[in-house]
Amino acid sequence: MASINLKRKILGNTFAGEIESVGNEVKQFREGEQVFGYTGEKMGTYAEYLCMPENGIIAVKPSNMTFEEASVIPYGTLMALNLLKRVNLQKGQKVLIIGASGGIGSAAVQLAKHYFGAEVTGVCSTPGLEFVKKLGADKVLDYTKKDYLQSEEIYDLIFDILGKGSFSKYKKSLKETGICLFASFKSKKLLQMIWTSIKGGKKVVCSLSIPKTEDLIFVKKLIEEGKIKSIIDKCFPFGQTSEAHKYIEAGNKKGNVVITV
Ligand SMILES: NC(=O)c1ccc[n+]([C@@H]2O[C@H](COP(=O)([O-])OP(=O)(O)OC[C@H]3O[C@@H](n4cnc5c(N)ncnc54)[C@H](OP(=O)(O)O)[C@@H]3O)[C@@H](O)[C@H]2O)c1
Incomplete structure (x- = not known):
């Protein structure tokens, strides 16, 4: 039993x-x-x-x-603040937030836009789109409708909250010194973090928020x-x-x- x-x-x-x-x-x-x-x-x-x-x-x-x-x-604001501080987000940089309607994502949209001064694109499913717009996202993309990486858009930061995507998938949408930030990760992403920090160029960052x-x-x-x-x-x-x-x-x-x- x-x-x-x-x-x-x-x-x-x-x-x-x-x-x-x-x-x-x-x-x-x-x-x-x-x-x-x-x-x-x-x-x-x-x-x-x-x-x-x-x-x-x-x-x-x-x-x-x-x-x-x-x-x-x-919850969301403390997590998002810690994680965004970790990647030294700068004013005017372009950020893609995947999971933008959730606890961490909705806070990350607001902090990235109104505190760090970034240009924010939020990704979530259809019911959350209006909510993410109201939070201040410059653009919102629906992951249930199309592949949000299909556009020509290139980002300084891709923040994947659930960690469902991979560095190999996101790489083409990152600038040369762009960062892929994961709030949820396992050993493969941690190894990529070590490897990309040694190699230079596009980087993986996995971080725990305290x-x-x-x-x-x-x-x-x-x-x-x-x-x-x-x-x-x-x-x-x-x-x-x-x-x-x-x-x-x-x-x-x-x-x-x-x-x-
Ligand atoms: N690093 C740390 O210190 C730390 C701390 C706490 C939590 N976490 C991690 O954060 C995660 C939970 O975050 P949360 O509390 O913000 O979760 P949440 O409130 O459940 O939000 C999840 C978000 O992900 C979106 N989503 C779901 N499936 C998706 C997909 N296939 N593609 C793109 N977006 C998708 C949801 O959009 P829809 O609802 O519109 O589908 C929603 O916006 C967990 O994985 C946890 O391990 C990390």
């Missing part, structure tokens, strides 16, 4: 809410303060109450966002400057969490989905 060891009993890794109480030694936060944050692999945010350490990934909520809007920010509190504070600033926004598709009440998951899994979401308590 098979058994499943469910180590994480409560899912969810991003949150926004009000501090109910603080420990005696807590200095940075106070009761009643509105905060947002990220619990990473520990999860546990699908809950009415959450206990966070003072030095966890938690910051004061951006003043120009509701709890719902702020709650969807941390979120930090200072990054979340920086993200709060970007939000307040209007460089990052949340587009909420649907909110589900706490009791309908499984419906929220079904809605996302059906593949029709046109923005972020939130669970409200």
Whole structure:
């Protein structure tokens, strides 16, 4: 008989809410303060109450966002920020983001466009196209309709979030010093990273993102400057969490989905 060891009993890794109480030694936060944050692999945010350490990934909520809007920010934005910093993206460079309607991709579109100043093309399937346009992508391409690498377009950076494509496939669409950035990768891509860093020219970069509190504070600033926004598709009440998951899994979401308590 098979058994499943469910180590994480409560899912969810991003949150926004009000501090109910603080420990005696807590200095940075106070009761009643509105905060947002990220619990990473520990999860546990699908809950009415959450206990966070003072030095966890938690910051004061951006003043120009509701709890719902702020709650969807941390995961994708922290990942995308770290990964894009890794490749030293420059103003005016051309970027292709594959997976642009997802958690990391939707943040990468906004950061690449409004923070790094790049020219952004986003790739996703039909339901997400409008959403990615609203985030600020200069162009959107539907991977279900045609091969997005068929055009003559040549990029400085191709950011493949799910890692479904390969360096050999992307090479022809990269500039001579272009970079292929993978958020998801196995040993073959890691070997290509080592090889291309020695050889010079077009490069593969595989990187793990380690979120930090200072990054979340920086993200709060970007939000307040209007460089990052949340587009909420649907909110589900706490009791309908499984419906929220079904809605996302059906593949029709046109923005972020939130669970409200
Ligand atoms: N490097 C790191 O530190 C790190 C950290 C966290 C996660 N990750 C990796 O990031 C990935 C998850 O990213 P996420 O949370 O942004 O995922 P997500 O929210 O599920 O988004 C996935 C995106 O990929 C698109 N997509 C699906 N199939 C595609 C295809 N065949 N061609 C092109 N695009 C396609 C989806 O578009 P449609 O919905 O329109 O189909 C959607 O935009 C995982 O592979 C995970 O391992 C890496």
